[in-house]
Amino acid sequence: MPTLFSPLLVLTRFRTDAERAPLLPMVSEYYAQRGSTPGTLLIAEATLVAPQAGGHNRFPGIWSAAQIAAWKKITEAVHARGSYIYLHIWGLGRTADLGAPSGGGYQYTPPTPRALTIGEIKENVRLFAKAASNAVHLAGFDGVEIHSANGVLLDRFLQDVTNERTDEYGGGPANRARLGLEILGAVAKEIGADRMGIRISPWGKYQGMGMADPKPTYTYFVSQMKERWPNMAYLHVTEPRVDSGAELGPDGVDGKERDDESIPAEEENDFLRRIWSPRPFITAGGYTRELAIKAAERGDIVAVGRHFLANPDLPLRWKDDLPSNAYDRSTFNVMGDGTGKGYTDYPFLDGTTPAPWPITTLTSPGKVAEAPSDPPC
Numbered sequence: 001m002p003t004l005f006s007p008l009l010v011l012t013r014f015r016t017d018a019e020r021a022p023l024l025p026m027v028s029e030y031y032a033q034r035g036s037t038p039g040t041l042l043i044a045e046a047t048l049v050a051p052q053a054g055g056h057n058r059f060p061g062i063w064s065a066a067q068i069a070a071w072k073k074i075t076e077a078v079h080a081r082g083s084y085i086y087l088h089i090w091g092l093g094r095t096a097d098l099g100a101p102s103g104g105g106y107q108y109t110p111p112t113p114r115a116l117t118i119g120e121i122k123e124n125v126r127l128f129a130k131a132a133s134n135a136v137h138l139a140g141f142d143g144v145e146i147h148s149a150n151g152v153l154l155d156r157f158l159q160d161v162t163n164e165r166t167d168e169y170g171g172g173p174a175n176r177a178r179l180g181l182e183i184l185g186a187v188a189k190e191i192g193a194d195r196m197g198i199r200i201s202p203w204g205k206y207q208g209m210g211m212a213d214p215k216p217t218y219t220y221f222v223s224q225m226k227e228r229w230p231n232m233a234y235l236h237v238t239e240p241r242v243d244s245g246a247e248l249g250p251d252g253v254d255g256k257e258r259d260d261e262s263i264p265a266e267e268e269n270d271f272l273r274r275i276w277s278p279r280p281f282i283t284a285g286g287y288t289r290e291l292a293i294k295a296a297e298r299g300d301i302v303a304v305g306r307h308f309l310a311n312p313d314l315p316l317r318w319k320d321d322l323p324s325n326a327y328d329r330s331t332f333n334v335m336g337d338g339t340g341k342g343y344t345d346y347p348f349l350d351g352t353t354p355a356p357w358p359i360t361t362l363t364s365p366g367k368v369a370e371a372p373s374d375p376p377c
Contacts, residue, residue: 015343020048020061021070028077030344031085033312038082040315043145043236043303044074046088049131053091053124053153062087062131068139075140086197086233087135090147091124091154115165121179124153129186136191143195143233146183150201150238151209154180158200158221159211173220181224184232193229197282203240203267215271222275235276236303239285240267273300289318306332310346322349 015023015030022028035042048054048061061067071087078085116124128146135141148154156162157179163170169178180198187196200221202214211217225232240263273281283295284303292302308314310327317324331342 016058016060018057019064019066020057020059021064021067022060022074024070024073026340026344027070028074029340031074032077032081033344033348034308034314035078035081035083035085036313036348037315040083042078042083042085044071044085044087044141046090046147047131047135049089049091049124049127053127062089062134062139068134071135071139071141075142079140084142086143086145087139087141088145088147088199089128089131089135090152091127092152118167118169121169124179125182125186128183129190132187132196133190136195143197144187144191145197145199145236146180146187147199148180149199150204154183155201155204155209158217159209159214160217161209161211173217176217177221177224180221181228184225184229188229188232194231194233196229196232197234197236198225198232199236199238199284201238202269202272204238218272219275222272226276226279232279234280234282234301235272236282236284237269237272239269239283241286273298289321292318312346313348316349 015027017023031042031044034040045060048059048063050063051061060071062071075085132144135144146154148158151162157169158176160176163176165171165175168175170176184196184198200218201209202211202218204210222235225235269283277299281300282303283300284305287295287302287304287307292304295302304314306327306329307324309332310325311317314324316322325346328342334342
């Protein structure tokens, strides 16, 4: 069997308190379980860079002392198991519109969407850089992944179907890529390019996205990243067969995944592989064990989400082709009841559900392993 290293995209799980800090000890146990195979790279769930960057009140954040302290407990738990963890940071843009006020009792009229001012754009650059610094220098993450996919803020600047600006941030590929490149540059100054990755979805249709021909724009964007930051940690790309975030189909099948044979020939990410090679290229989107092996054979790193949620020891199961737990999608994006149902109760291969050792010992003095100085990217 070829070497298959399966990092984890954890997906947004909503297990936070009212201040957007991860709930402890449940969330630290969740990540520690999935880092139980030494050498695993975890990409933690999408985390807001600032209060004004997002909508749902249970998305985690990385700006307050309480949030940073909670995340530090989590990174310590993962490092104690010999694994690595990056934080996925984002701003939502127009997708953050308030759907209903939290208090109720009165009619709510949503604001009319408007373009960001130049000052607000510059503030977003600063907020991403600060979030990256908080994550790496204070919370102990090995690096950060910047979210520029699935119709969130940076994706909407990059794609011509949503970017209608006529200033230096709109128009051709160079202008539409400007914000993303400015944020990457600011983050690199704070934490180093070798601790910085990015997630993109050139073919995604989610949230009104979908350029007629994304190749010129993404060719420019990725080529600029390669030129400006030669030691950037990785490029993380969604495969065209999946429409990220799509609703369940009538048969209960997840999303709108397509067989590779049904995808038009022009919808492919090989043009990005050619640009980025030989650097680390992470591919995501509907991977089974069989598809993951094929991807690994061509040199890709494979990101797995749903199957890893239900199988804390998934690398071992896939390595030896052992049966996997079935996931329960109804527990994916809910706030949870504090019991860990659908979160920390999926069994390991040996039938146990707790972490391999008591989570309460992981952050005790003398029990925490040193954070790896050179994460494998």
